[in-house]
Amino acid sequence: MDNDKKLVVFYSLQGNTRFIAEEIKKNIGCDLLEIKLKKNIKSKGFMKYLIGGIQAITNKKPELLPYEINLDDYKTIIIGTPIWAGHFSPAINSFLSENEIRNKNIAAYCCFAGSGSGKAFKILKEILQDDNTFIGELEIQDPLKTDKDGVSLKVNKWLDKIMNKSVSA
Ligand SMILES: Cc1cc2nc3c(=O)[nH]c(=O)nc-3n(C[C@H](O)[C@H](O)[C@H](O)COP(=O)(O)O)c2cc1C
Structure with a gap:
């Protein structure tokens, strides 16, 4: 096993979270796993909210x-x-419930429109903190609507910071 191997597991309804996953891949050369709902909600219209x-x-x-x-x-x-x-997002909830995640370095990022990360990181830590090393979190406002270079810079700075904190087995 390559003990330094990294994975981004993500869900994205409208592409923002996918965009960041691809930025991360460009920077650290990780694998990507995009999880998808069997019955996705429609990405257009108010009912999705x-x-x-x-x-x-x-x-x-x-x-x-x-x-x-x-x-x-x-x-x-x-x-x-x-x-x-x-x-x-509920898809992440499903993923966490069907996979036992232990002895990993865990980082998390979220994309949001206006109100920030809410309870997301707090709950993720409650679920994962005891059995893993939590190395960082990042929130990004709708990256597809913002300056892409600025977003890239922010993501890359964050990665530099958290990768120094990761524990190798
Ligand atoms: C069902 C639903 C609920 C949302 N709730 C929030 C919210 O509470 N706070 C917020 O800032 N953005 C909220 N948003 C906006 C998304 O988090 C934001 O646009 C994000 O960048 C979308 O990521 P995606 O393109 O990867 O799906 C919500 C979007 C959807 C579809």
Whole structure:
């Protein structure tokens, strides 16, 4: 096993979180795992806020499309999620409940529109902190609507900082 291998696991409804995952890959050469909902919510229209927001607040774990990953291959896992009603997205909730994540360096980033990361990092830490080393968190406002160079710089600075904190096995 390559003990320095890194994975970004992310969910993205509208592309922002995917954009950041790709930035991270450009910078540190990690693997990407995009998880998808079996029944995705429509990305257009107001109803998505209601349906997705309720799912997030009520801690739903919607079914994911099949994916292949062996987490044993990785020492560092970066979790990427959009903020839904102040929480991480339900797809991430599903992923965390179907995978046992232990002895990893964990970082997390979120994309949000206006209100910031809400409870997302706090809850992620509650779930993962005891069995893993939490190395950092980053919130980014809708990157697809902002200056891409500025976003790149922010992501790359963050990566420099957190990769110094990671513990190698
Ligand atoms: C169901 C739903 C709920 C959302 N709730 C919030 C929120 O509570 N706070 C916020 O700042 N943005 C919220 N947003 C906006 C997204 O977090 C934001 O646009 C993010 O960049 C989208 O990432 P994506 O393009 O990867 O899906 C919400 C979006 C959706 C679809």
